[in-house]
Amino acid sequence: MDSVYIEDPADPRIQAYANIKERDLVGRQGRFVAEGKVVLNMLFTARRFAVESVLLLENRLAGMERTLELAPPDVPVYVAPQAVLDAVAGFHMHRGVLAIGRKRPPEPLDDLLGSLPERALVVALVGIANHDNMGAIFRNAAAFGADAVLLDPTCCDPLYRKAIRVSVGAALKVPFATAETANDLVARLAAHGFDQFALSPRGEVECRDARRGQRLALYFGTEGEGLPGALIDRLETVRIAMAAGFDSLNVAAASAIALHHFSDAGGTGV
Amino acid sequence: MDSVYIEDPADPRIQAYANIKERDLVGRQGRFVAEGKVVLNMLFTARRFAVESVLLLENRLAGMERTLELAPPDVPVYVAPQAVLDAVAGFHMHRGVLAIGRKRPPEPLDDLLGSLPERALVVALVGIANHDNMGAIFRNAAAFGADAVLLDPTCCDPLYRKAIRVSVGAALKVPFATAETANDLVARLAAHGFDQFALSPRGEVECRDARRGQRLALYFGTEGEGLPGALIDRLETVRIAMAAGFDSLNVAAASAIALHHFSDAGGTGV
Incomplete structure (x- = not known):
């Protein structure tokens, strides 16, 4: 794959990478930033998202050959020296492996649910506003083969730069959709035949004793307050037993x- | 409890809080920084560590009464306005709940192992150099009632400021000790009658099918490289089954x- 050497931080071809941290705050108008070789591998192999460009620190190019072979053939690959990369990004980019992807139009919840297999496992998130937690949950969803992650509108964006990084690219692989409200999420999942379990410290059944049906949604809420009581009342509840004196x-x-x-990963699902 | 109002960032009584981030790097000569109400609650109730002082943003004092009642009665409580707190710490301390604790002398591994109950669960860490991971592992150890965390010398310090914060104070509650080498750790645990399971992606038994004896040590290694092969060869191995295509x-x-x-938390240990 050919690459284009960039010598000027003001080059219009790399302006999508300008002021990376400031743009995290104001948004990127339908784009997201993927960072690091593992994340780019996922971006290129999952193929859920269009890729606009790749930007590499010049000394990283040699080690990226196999990753770039996975990229769509027409994606421009820009290569820049450290000073140019730092100047455009607005801070010191010591790792220097970046790509710009394009977000998809929001997928209607019913479309996503309708596309799932007969036996399915989904994660339902209510009020997860911390990007580290969002990324880590996506990583776990991918590791255990969850079919989708469903969000209520108070959750943060899984395609925020740090969430993608913490997810190790899982946010680019696992399909997700946002419901209009948490109550709507419960209603739509019920209509699609899902059992719905809320994880709660006061859950009725300990997790290891719980058994699932064909279609299961697992609800997780914020750390401090947990899931809203009114929501928990509509769901079955599962607890994770913890030691006395440190139930956190x-x-x-x-x-x-x-x-x-x-x-079902490992073939021994319950 | 009486508090002392501090008006000068150069006041010698609060110099243990000076340049907090810089001191994270160079060390604190036997001290550590605890941050936040929940962590201070744990510091004061676990009583594993001596407390040198507490420093509060003045507008936080009112909400800290119940926490301060748990503190040793002779601990000085300093209160400062935002400008003084920011000036001494060297950055904006918007939360403003801090304490300085004193580290304990390193506990010999045999002493700690000798003090454990007949039925015991310990965590053994090899090469965990990331403070977020260290803190999160301590949090899990506390949540599931592990009796101790044992470290090899390549692990980072559990009393590093960020590790304590991520642990939500668990690093101040769960006893820990450092072995001379990872091999020494294996030998000492064997001498104290522990079964030793290494978590590894290529483990022989899936976690949910594994059964423990009275005394169990669970080994975890770094994310990238995992546990050293020579170490794994000396241990029983357990895997966590993951989905194909995302074994991370x-x-x-x-x-x-x-x-x-x-x-054993919840009374249903295996």
């Missing part, structure tokens, strides 16, 4: 435990 | 799954 589990850790338990 | 699990997430499975 990170929501991503809770998702790892529950997804592992209910996953 | 964060080490803290792996610890959550394994600790939950082997924990």
Whole structure:
């Protein structure tokens, strides 16, 4: 694959990479930034998202050959020296492996649910506003073969730069959609035949004793407040037993435990 | 509890809080920084570490009454306005709840192992150099009632400021000790009658099918390279089954799954 050497930070071809951290805050008008070789591998192999360009630190080009072979053939690959990369990004980019992807139009929840297999496992998130947690939950969803992640409107964007990075690219692989409200999410999942389990410290059944049906949605809420009581009342509840005196589990850790338990990965799903 | 109002960032009584981020790098000569109400609650109730002082943003004092009641009675509580706090810390401290604790002398591994109950669960870490992972693993260890965390010398410090914060104070509660080498760790645990399971993607038994004896040590290695092959050869191995095409699990997430499975918390340990 040919690459284009860029010598001027003001070159219009790399302006999508300008002021990376500031743009995290104001948004990118339908684009996202993918960082690092593992994430680019996922971006290129999952093929859920169009790729606009790749930008590499010049000394990284040699090690990226196999990754670039996976990229769509027409994607421009820009290569720049450290000073140019730092100047355009607005901070020191010591790793220097970047791509710009294009977001998809929001997928209607019913379309996504309608596309899922007869036996399905989905993650339902309510109020997950922390990008580290969002990324970590996507990573667990991918690791345990969840078919989709469904969000309520108070969740943060899974395609935020840090969420993608923490997800190790899983946010570019696992399909997701946003419901109009958390209540709408419950209604749509019920209409599509899903059992719905809310993870809650006061859940009725311990996770290891819970059994799933063909279609299962697992709900996770924010760490501090958890899922809203009115929502929990409409769902079956599952708890993760913890030691007395320290009943505090990170929501991503809770998702790892529950997804592992209910996953068919390894052929021993419950 | 009486508090002392501090008006001068150069006041010698608060110099342990000076240049917080720079001191993270050079070390604190036997001290550590605890941040946030939940962490201070744990510092004061676990009582594993001596407390030198507390420093609060003045508008946080009112909400800290119940926490301060848990503190040792002779601990000085300093209160400062935002400008003084920011000036001494060297950056904007918008939360403003801090304490300085004193590290304990390193506990010999045999002493710690000798103090554990007949039925015991410990976490053994080899090469965990990331403070987020260290903190998250301690949080999981506390949540699932692990009796100790054992480190090899290539692990980072669990009392590093960020590790304590991510652990939500668990690093101040769960006893830990450092072995001279990873091989020494294996030998000492064997001498104390521990079964030793290494978590590895190529483990012989899937986690949910593994059964423990009275004393169990669970080994976790770095995310990239995992546990050294020579070490794995000396241990029983356990895997966490993952989906094809995304066999990537964060080490803290792996610890959550394994600790939950082997924990007696909830009265249903395996």
